Amino acid sequence: MSELVTARIRATAGKLGLPHLAEALAGHLDRADGAKMGYLDFLDLILEEELAVREERRLHHALRASKMPHHKTVDDYDFSYQPELDPRKIKDLAALAFVEGKANAALLGPPGVGKTHLAVALAVAACRAGYSVYFTTLDDMVRQLKAADAIGRLATKLRTYLRPHVLVLDEVGYLPLARDEANLVFQTISKRYEKGAIVLTSNKAFSEWGSVFGDEVLATAILDRLLHHCEVIAINGPSYRLKNRLAAVGTAVKTATA
Numbered sequence: 001m002s003e004l005v006t007a008r009i010r011a012t013a014g015k016l017g018l019p020h021l022a023e024a025l026a027g028h029l030d031r032a033d034g035a036k037m038g039y040l041d042f043l044d045l046i047l048e049e050e051l052a053v054r055e056e057r058r059l060h061h062a063l064r065a066s067k068m069p070h071h072k073t074v075d076d077y078d079f080s081y082q083p084e085l086d087p088r089k090i091k092d093l094a095a096l097a098f099v100e101g102k103a104n105a106a107l108l109g110p111p112g113v114g115k116t117h118l119a120v121a122l123a124v125a126a127c128r129a130g131y132s133v134y135f136t137t138l139d140d141m142v143r144q145l146k147a148a149d150a151i152g153r154l155a156t157k158l159r160t161y162l163r164p165h166v167l168v169l170d171e172v173g174y175l176p177l178a179r180d181e182a183n184l185v186f187q188t189i190s191k192r193y194e195k196g197a198i199v200l201t202s203n204k205a206f207s208e209w210g211s212v213f214g215d216e217v218l219a220t221a222i223l224d225r226l227l228h229h230c231e232v233i234a235i236n237g238p239s240y241r242l243k244n245r246l247a248a249v250g251t252a253v254k255t256a257t258a
């Protein structure tokens, strides 16, 4: 193929927003030559690859924008360590019908059982499926909203938490909230109600939310909206963080008593 035509294809691909095609053209031509590809297969190859590259790029940006602390998946989770947790429940959630239905998922349990891991895993699955995701701890969200409110920009800041298809609210209930703070949480939850999915994690049972939010009535109003459409997963096993340490302690004890 003449230099002139390849140069023109590169330029046109660039204008069409297909930078990968512009870069990979020589490689594509070699492959097509090597495989004695027909026109149809060649076009198919180019379009498929362009789509895959674009999808990879989209996912990369979406994951970065989500502010997730890591990108662990359901496959990275060792269900054998939490025998009371039914893997089917998590796999059902990972099929994302709840996201489509603008419903919620709550992961409850003590520290180290993998609540954040699984919340992230669901959010990563949502990202892959093309949904937008935003990850925050509850305390950080409250801090951000308070700061915005103080300078008259609450409505703008709220959009950060209202716009994404999936909002991950991590660590609900770690610190008790003041009344004005609890009110900001109520505003966020009630505005997302039936409009967008929430995945939350908490080390507190719902019955303790009154003391977390400093007000039974407000806590009930929050829970009312949150739980109307919500899959609740309780994980009540041992902490994975202590797994190796406990095993080490066990060995030490055995050695000492042997």
Ligand code: ADP
Binding pocket: 072, 076, 077, 078, 079, 081, 082, 109, 110, 111, 112, 113, 114, 115, 116, 117, 118, 201, 240, 241
């Ligand atoms: P939590 O949010 O419940 O306190 P995390 O999700 O932060 O717990 O889990 C603590 C660490 O242990 C993370 O690195 C997480 O990936 C890992 N982890 C927890 N449970 C499991 C598990 N069952 N299989 C694999 N890794 C796990």
Ligand code: MG
Binding pocket: 115, 116, 117, 170, 171, 201
């Ligand atoms: Mg956590």
